[in-house]
Amino acid sequence: MTEPLRPSVTAQHHPLLWPFLATLLIIGWSSGFVGIRYANQEASVMLLLFWRTLLSGLILLPFALAIGPRISMRAVRDQALFGVMAVFLYLGGFALAIEQKVPTGLVALISDLLPLAIAALSQPVLGERLTKRQWLGTAVAVVGVLIVSFDSLGFGTAPVWAYGLTVGSMLVFAVASVLHRKRKTQHMPVHQSLCIQTLTGSVLFGLCALTQGSLAPPMTRDFAIGMVWLVLIATFLAYAVYYTSLRLFPVAKVSAAIYLSPPVTMLWAWMLFSEPLTVAMFAGLAITLVGVWVTSRG
Template identity: 85%
Template sequence: MYEVSVNIFEGIIKGLHYRSFSWPLLATLLIVGWSSGFVGIRYANEEASVMLLLFWRTLLAGLILLPFALAFGPRMSLAAVRDQALLGFMAVFLYLGGFALAIEQKVPTGLVALIADLLPLAVAALSQPVLGERLTTRQWQGTAIAVSGVLIVSFDSLGIGTAPAWAYVLTVGSMLIFALASVLHRRSSTSRMPVHQSLCVQMLTGAVLFGLCAGMQGSLVPPLTQKFALAMAWLVLIATFLAYAVYYTSLRLFPAAKVSAAIYLSPPVTMLWAWMLFSEPLTLMMLSGLVITLVGVWMTSRP
């Protein structure tokens, strides 16, 4: 009962759990939130380094949630905070920071995005041995179709680049770490902590670590520009609060492979963001990949 009172978002979703539109609603919110991270980073990257952006993104998100985490919900035990800090280290610092470092090392952005968006495949592979959640033959077929669609969407931007070998390994490792964090979150007893508390701990953990990295590169003072402020608002409210809150809430209600499958639609939707906001080209091949990905996600997510 207390979860409904202290966590309105999660309570509403749980109330909708047995209605037919609950998963489509969650999936839509997840796709919008997940793909929107590209917009904020792209918009503000000329104003500050990626590490400085990630520091202020996680710090602001954590500080906004902190008074709610302390005032509402059960008292956070040391074990629960420790577990959520570990998840923050994996799902925030290593995941986001790993890809940012790979891009700084000149791994092509298209290749980084493709590897990041193969996350659902890794979650599906880990779900059976870790959670005992087996995918049906139809779901594996849908996964294969969705991956094909992602490859088609990403085809024009793919390249090998000239980055050091460890940077390519880092991209794959970052994706696998987030996949492992996802299945561990679903299995952990402390994952029952209300989302606003767990997300607060994870964001503040990321802020400390990103702050150390950004501090080694220079000052932690943010650019005092309207562009940077708008980007931070976008990254905190949509790419962090919406994306992570919906993702973690969905993991409590649905199989991990089903939830992560929605992320296959992130590259096509990011492509639409780029077309609308930055006038990047939208080709027939990209639209074909979007349709194919939709079919694959539908097959994977069907009950």
């Protein structure tokens, strides 16, 4: 884990750094839908997540060993814990909920409330007190997300525990994000920490996938395209930018950018899969933009 830098110093010297990182974060966070959409018809979600995390970790492994400080066992233990929380429990929890027939729209809505949970934890855990402006921006962004997600909401026929699983997964990631910001351990570059976290996730996802059958990947074009997208964009770009941003800026400010992921995901779906766009979606996008802008300024 890397020790957080002082946000005020970074913001003074690099006024365009946050808009740049926020743009990359939104693109990476929302693009996970694209890879899943391409590959999900070829394999179960657990098999998808196994290969996504395994390939990500193996690609990063030689760089993690050759570049950066020597990795201690304490650092491995700390990062493995975050791998369990931010990779296995978060991604796996939502994937399992969807497999249990929790409506995708409802899962997405609960996931998109992650910044609200992080904002609530920031003050008691980190001492990062949100201003009235930031709370107002958060409320406006939540309203925008609700408008965007309204058409896809439903309760379906999933068991009760599956709905609780979606809330629990979101809260686990919120806690992991706040702890990542709080803990001050030996400096570890993002590529090393992400390598340990994804390899930890791959072991756990592999065990889950084994209970469903073989770990062999489908040798199809769609699965390969989905894996490339999930590894390069949804994993390397999204997680690397997210953890880098957490070290440079207040956690509530970073997490607020995630509110823009659902409308951007819908734009992805419109461009790539010809899914329809509605007036309500554009209205929700505009309101969400206002909320994120107000929160970031605060």
